[in-house]
Amino acid sequence: MTGRLAEMEARIATVHKLASVISAMRGIAASRAMEARRHVDSIRIFAETIGEAIGHALAEVPEAGRAPAGDGPAGRLALIVIAGEQGFAGAYSERVFDAAAGLLGGAHDLFLAGDRGALVAAEREIKVAWSAPMVGHAAQATALATRLTEAIYRALANGTATRVSIVHAMPGGTQEMQVVTRQIVPFDYRRFPLPAHGVAPRLTLPPETLLARLVEEYVFSELTEAVMLAFAAENEARMRAMIAAHENVTARLDTLVAAARRLRQDEITDEIVELTTGSVPAEEGAERRV
Template sequence: MSNKLSEVQARMNGVHGLESVVGAMRGIAAARSREARSRLDGIRACARIVSAAIGDALLLIDDHASHETAAPDRDAKHDASMVIVLCAEQGFVGTFNEHVIDAALASSTAYVRTEYLVLGDRGIVAATERGLNVGWSAPMITHADEVPALADRLTGVLFQRLVAGRTTRVSVIHATPNPTASVQTVEQTLLPFDYGRFSATSSATSSSSPAIARRNPPLINLAPQRLLSQLAEEYIFAQLCEAIMLSFAAENEARMRAMIAARTNVHDKLEALTGDFRRLRQEEITSEIVELSAGSIAADRPSKKPRPEPTRHCGNGSVPSF
């Protein structure tokens, strides 16, 4: 009985330690998600600045030339696409990677060939199991400060492949923070680059006043077409920064929800072990009481000794009686 009791006690100590680890992981995930959310405003402000610069640069190019900057429409059934898939770098995220990969598979059904650029070690394993054509992969960030470096690296790889091959469409698929328990994914088209989203207005226009077209074009020292292409690349870089930051925040939210579920399971297990410990301890106490009671009763009983048999004396000697 004592061996079982010590075994349950050891398991309870282990579960208490696991509870501390789960609580720490939950706190870290919450802090990282909050930090990632706080960085989004800066990234979006940068994207707005580049967007305004593109609008100014469009003033330098007539309508005919501006339409030529975007990739022409082609038959999707005869062209290839490139999908950037942002997955989780670390574990304990539930079905986070599976939802993102399912969205990536659904987005590429209209193309003959699709090459996937996968970020996140956990996602790479899941993508390989699903049979995705992973042409390039890299680790996902583990801290918000790593976003610019990863986005810059991804932008370089993206444009290298565009120059080398025939790709008519490039998109990025990632998860976004969601207050519910489900994983919400978003697909954003990077190329063909839609210049129609940007209006040729003054970058200094106040948000409270209507857009006013700039009469005088900006002074530049680059060819207008080259300037516009570089600004488009900067805007794609900002888009990738935002997508990576949103995915990082969503990953940590998924981990936080997983830790909440794990904490509930730990509490349930701890309650079950506590019940077993109390039951075994009660049985041990009862057994000790029974043993002590039995020993006390045995000590209180009077001892019965056999009486000696009488003897008869005959003559000079003694003869026992029969």
């Protein structure tokens, strides 16, 4: 085997290993995206339960007492952006920041989740007021949502923010991801209808206190859902990137295999020519010796 052919076959073996790694990464991303989708259903059931309780509490609270901290159309914005944590997801984080660009132009404090997002923010010279790593597993979503909830309520209590919005990606399966923007504060009580029956619930807390705590729980559920949806979307983006990478590697592998076959055929041809041209002198020499 010539050096050229040996080098080509070594490259083919390396590309085969790369294809195996890409397939494994695609499988892991698919598994994580499916797991996140299952958790979203549970989070939404929790949110519906809290929402029903808010409806009951609203019936006991005068309308003047329903406005949480930060109510009002104007003021400084606490903008939560949930970007990516790991690589090999294409332009995932860049697209999330593109969707948030309209909100980043006004008075705001950026609350950022995702180390990849921190790189994008640095490249675009966007100041980050608060940051945390994005989750690497679905089980970590509640911990991140808790930290986000505490951070934004601290900003509302300190008066450094009067409004809260969140920007995150949505999983789309085989379709391209979408990025959504949702307002968290001021809290929209119109989403929660008052109970149809006139039976008042038995309360152990003042109605205003109960309502405030329920609102905080609902905001926590919204942030948990956003984190989980973003986690699913990031892994779906990684799946799409790995599918594209696998197609490229397969095409490269086909090219290398074809080139190796040509080299091998050239070697075989050269060996045949050598045998053919080398056999005549050998026979003539034998006759002379006789």
